[in-house]
Amino acid sequence: MALNVRRNRQLHETAAPLLVEGERVLLTTLAGVGSVSVRKRALTAAVVGALSAGMVIATVTPRPMYIVLTDRRVLFFDGNRGGKPGKLMVDLPHEYVTAGGSKKALLGLQFVTHLSVAGQEQGLKVTFPVQHRGDGPRFVSGLPVTR
Numbered sequence: 001m002a003l004n005v006r007r008n009r010q011l012h013e014t015a016a017p018l019l020v021e022g023e024r025v026l027l028t029t030l031a032g033v034g035s036v037s038v039r040k041r042a043l044t045a046a047v048v049g050a051l052s053a054g055m056v057i058a059t060v061t062p063r064p065m066y067i068v069l070t071d072r073r074v075l076f077f078d079g080n081r082g083g084k085p086g087k088l089m090v091d092l093p094h095e096y097v098t099a100g101g102s103k104k105a106l107l108g109l110q111f112v113t114h115l116s117v118a119g120q121e122q123g124l125k126v127t128f129p130v131q132h133r134g135d136g137p138r139f140v141s142g143l144p145v146t147r
Contacts, residue, residue: 003028003066003132007083014085015068015075026142027069029135030079032127034063065089067126069142074115092117100146102136111136116146 003011011028019025064079073093078086095118102113111128113136128136 003030007085011066011068011077011085014066014077018075018088018091019070020072023073024071025068026071027067027135027138029067029069029128029132029139030064031067031132031135031139032063032129033065033076033124067139069139074143094143097143098146099140099143102140104133109133113140114146115143 007030008028012025015025015028066077066079066085068075068077071094073091074097075088075092076090078089080086092115097118098116099113100116102111104110105112105127109130111133113126115124115126117123126136126139128134128139
């Protein structure tokens with residue numbers, strides 16, 4: 001399921017001033033970017049559970065970001081602004097990015113891929129949630145694949 005019409009329009013409006021002449025948008029979507037260790041998840045759950053006497057359960061998730069895939073770049077915008085696309089967080093030219101390790105996760109409800117960025121030791125884990133998991137393979141198909 002793609003972004004709703006209003007959110008898609010907002011994302012296009014946010015990205016438009018950053019696009020160079022002739023650059024085309026191939027895909028707009030929302031995904032969790034980054035990874036959260038099992039240890040951090042367990043620690044957060046334990047602390048919140050103890051402080052609330054077991055009345056509240058908390059979880060830590062990757063940072064939500066809007067993604068604009070163009071024929072030249074991948075743009076990541078802050079997704080923590082009450083739903084509206086926020087400021088540009090990352091701008092990666094295609095020639096520096098490859099996708100690999102793509103698979104369905106969480107009983108097929110999510111799609112996960114790992115981006116390798118030239119010159120960076122650690123890549124980016126991109127997790128497409130259930131409502132946007134169909135965008136995952138389309139996103140990967142727009143990038144070179146890690147061998």
